Amino acid sequence: MTTQIKICGLSTEAAIDAAIDAGATHVGLVHFEKSPRHVSLERAAELRKHAGTRVKVALLLVNADPRLTGKAIGDVRPDIIQFHGSETPDWLKLVGDNSGLEIWKALGVRDKPTLARSARYAGAAAMLLFDAPAKALPGGTGTSFDWSLLAEHEHQLPWGLAGGLDPDNVTQALTDTGAKLVDVSSGVESAPGVKDVDRIAAFCQAVREFDPQTRSS
Numbered sequence: 001m002t003t004q005i006k007i008c009g010l011s012t013e014a015a016i017d018a019a020i021d022a023g024a025t026h027v028g029l030v031h032f033e034k035s036p037r038h039v040s041l042e043r044a045a046e047l048r049k050h051a052g053t054r055v056k057v058a059l060l061l062v063n064a065d066p067r068l069t070g071k072a073i074g075d076v077r078p079d080i081i082q083f084h085g086s087e088t089p090d091w092l093k094l095v096g097d098n099s100g101l102e103i104w105k106a107l108g109v110r111d112k113p114t115l116a117r118s119a120r121y122a123g124a125a126a127m128l129l130f131d132a133p134a135k136a137l138p139g140g141t142g143t144s145f146d147w148s149l150l151a152e153h154e155h156q157l158p159w160g161l162a163g164g165l166d167p168d169n170v171t172q173a174l175t176d177t178g179a180k181l182v183d184v185s186s187g188v189e190s191a192p193g194v195k196d197v198d199r200i201a202a203f204c205q206a207v208r209e210f211d212p213q214t215r216s217s
């Protein structure tokens with residue numbers, strides 16, 4: 001199975017096309033005003049339409065209240081909602097049951113107990129995204145964490161790796177963790193919120209070269 005690649009924080013049609021052309025399986029749209037990658041719901045809906053069925057589209061929310069969550073789902077109609085705050089399993093289950101959408105939950109990994117507690121999302125999230133612990137922002141900071149924690153962990157849910165990935169370190173990250181999905185934002189930018197087409201291509205190429213099935217030689 002090929003590694004799944006999510007390029008997050010896209011805000012232009014050109015960046016979405018670049019991600020798809022490079023072989024991304026998922027793209028992410030961030031609706032969180034404090035983020036340099038924030039897009040309005042109206043803009044997110046346009047970008048979502050542009051992506052169409054060529055790629056799975058995740059809408060990223062951070063501790064959005066029920067009204068905003070419902071509006072975001074209705075306006076944007078993503079394939080996936082990525083919750084990147086301190087949302088509870090009960091809330092995720094409610095949203096998943098009511099929307100029928102795939103639910104992802106990002107968790108900041110500080111230590112082994114954090115990972116152990118991630119099992120409480122079983123039945124509520126289809127995918128866990130292990131990211132660096134929150135700093136001033138809950139994600140999208142280009143910070144990584146101790147990947148050896150993941151290699152030692154007995155995973156109960158499907159999971160992906162996020163946090164500080166870039167074209168130069170993603171091969172090592174895949175080797176160290178065995179992740180089947182990688183998620184990147186800052187590492188494929190030329191400045192915060194500005195995606196770099198060449199870095200997106202380099203990131204995807206590094207992942208594809210790691211995948212034995214798609215290795216060209």
Ligand SMILES: O=C(O)c1ccccc1N[C@@H]1O[C@H](COP(=O)(O)O)[C@@H](O)[C@H]1O
Nearest residue numbers: 008035139140141142162163164185186
């Ligand atoms: O991208 C953002 O601005 C963002 C804002 C708030 C929460 C999460 C955000 N992005 C997600 O964070 C991780 C790691 O990002 P990075 O590669 O370290 O920049 C990833 O899941 C992004 O989707």
